[in-house]
Amino acid sequence: GESVGLHLPTLSVQEGDNSIINCAYSNSASDYFIWYKQESGKGPQFIIDIRSNMDKRQGQRVTVLLNKTVKHLSLQIAATQPGDSAVYFCAEIPSNAGGTSYGKLTFGQGTILTVHP
């Protein structure tokens, strides 16, 4: 029978290229965003975060850009390496209006990044 499941977007790049992974978020009230990397057989691993009062944040080889106007988040990875191959998730946390959020994350679907040597 036909298999049914999530069909994640995929991105294939060559080692050394720059990668850009995109994410559209849904809640305009979200004020905290996180990118996670999940390698096969492991839990999601924190990469970088950004708050809604910022447009850009840089880490080691990674940059996150936030466009609140169109509710879009992107993760840029410079000089992509085979070890970067994984599923990348964006996640959002709504603003803690009324103190009820408690950091509850809403995850995006994920993007599969494959880096070819």
Next chain:
Amino acid sequence: DARVTQTPRHKVTEMGQEVTMRCQPILGHNTVFWYRQTMMQGLELLAYFRNRAPLDDSGMPKDRFSAEMPDATLATLKIQPSEPRDSAVYFCASAQAGETQYFGPGTRLTVL
């Protein structure tokens, strides 16, 4: 290097059996989350606690799943009775309230 730990890492059981998964959050974190990940549904939030009190368990099948925090260093997720559709990877994550969640390595559950 502080990290979330989960036990067991793998569990194979037969339908109808009780399954208990354990999580030790990062010391000092006051919020603990349980997630389930499957190919069909992706990452789903099952329940979460703050200062050991359950805040939201609306993602959890109430009739067979239960989550508790007996103390600040231990969170448990129990399934009784287990069913094949419960087969998944179960992740625990901990955070300081409202801040970044750090995930454990997961428990891969297979119910035959």
